[in-house]
Amino acid sequence: MDGRKREIRSDGNGNADILEAAAACFMEQGFSATSIDDVARRLGATKGRIYHYYSSKTDLFFDVHREGMDRLFTAVEAAAVAPGPAGVRLGRMLEAHALASMENHTYIAVVVQGVHMHRMAATTPAQRRTLDAVMDMRRRYEGLFRRMLEAGMEDGSATVSNPSVAIKAALGAINWMSVWYRPKEGETVDDRRALATSVVRLLRQGFEPR
């Protein structure tokens, strides 16, 4: 699948609109109820155009995940390199995660769907391989945050009782936004930033008064 991905990426992103249409279909209908026909119809293209890039629906589902996770990695890695104590950088990374999740909410809804499908037994071997690969990306992603928290505990800029559980809880608070967040008509990037700040403030400071 790696060779295939490289081929797609060197293609001047001719498949970008396929990914957008697929993400929207998977989000609205779920993986099992979505057909390649549905994606083609939403795209106003032929199935042949999609099959030029993807050999199956599972392949396409995986590439939506890869694209969604790529966007999250890009946003969060940029936030991670800014200077400051690790605890402060962790706060910025979580805000970047929240903001990127809102700005790419169709992709992220599909990623969350993949995470839930991974729990279920009713998958084919090809789907299972794809879901395992998706979980690998998620683990690498979670590792970025956990290592920053551990660095914060070393330099004194963060304190938690259990870093691994705290990171799962912090990311969970943000990932759960895929259940309740919808872009509002006329919403600006500042509105999304304010929302990201509110969520991350709870994770940074807690609800107990200081």
Place this chain on the structure above:
Amino acid sequence: MDGRKREIRSDGNGNADILEAAAACFMEQGFSATSIDDVARRLGATKGRIYHYYSSKTDLFFDVHREGMDRLFTAVEAAAVAPGPAGVRLGRMLEAHALASMENHTYIAVVVQGVHMHRMAATTPAQRRTLDAVMDMRRRYEGLFRRMLEAGMEDGSATVSNPSVAIKAALGAINWMSVWYRPKEGETVDDRRALATSVVRLLRQGFEPR
């Protein structure tokens, strides 16, 4: 559906094992891939026994939700009435929510599934009514926490920038456990309590040192 539910409840809970089996099937296979046959097979009973209580798979799915939400309400309402400042009681309610979610993780996995299905368009009118009723229960449940947080902001035992967003984030941190928590072989109630405390500690105190 209310009349039907009362009838079921006055039945000495003769349907309890049906609910257990259905929750496990829905969790493992998802709603669409599960049939009444699957539930009967897992139960070692006839389909007739299930149809005695439920007229359709959607009916059964709803009752798994109702039972899961009932268990959450029971646990959290007990935690809410204990004395203390509202901020402290909110912490106990969140711990009760986390603990009850772990102890009823099959039911909660199905509740989470219903929340995600609610986002999707590919549902029948009967499913839509059921999912709307599920969302109503969730909203009432969230209201318990939000009102306690608001009371905490009044009595000075809680501080957040946006109570409504903070509660969604706090519950999200716990609800996301349905993705990563699995009961471990030999796990005790103290292990689960420790996990609940770790998650809620982040929400109470944040990761920034005090």
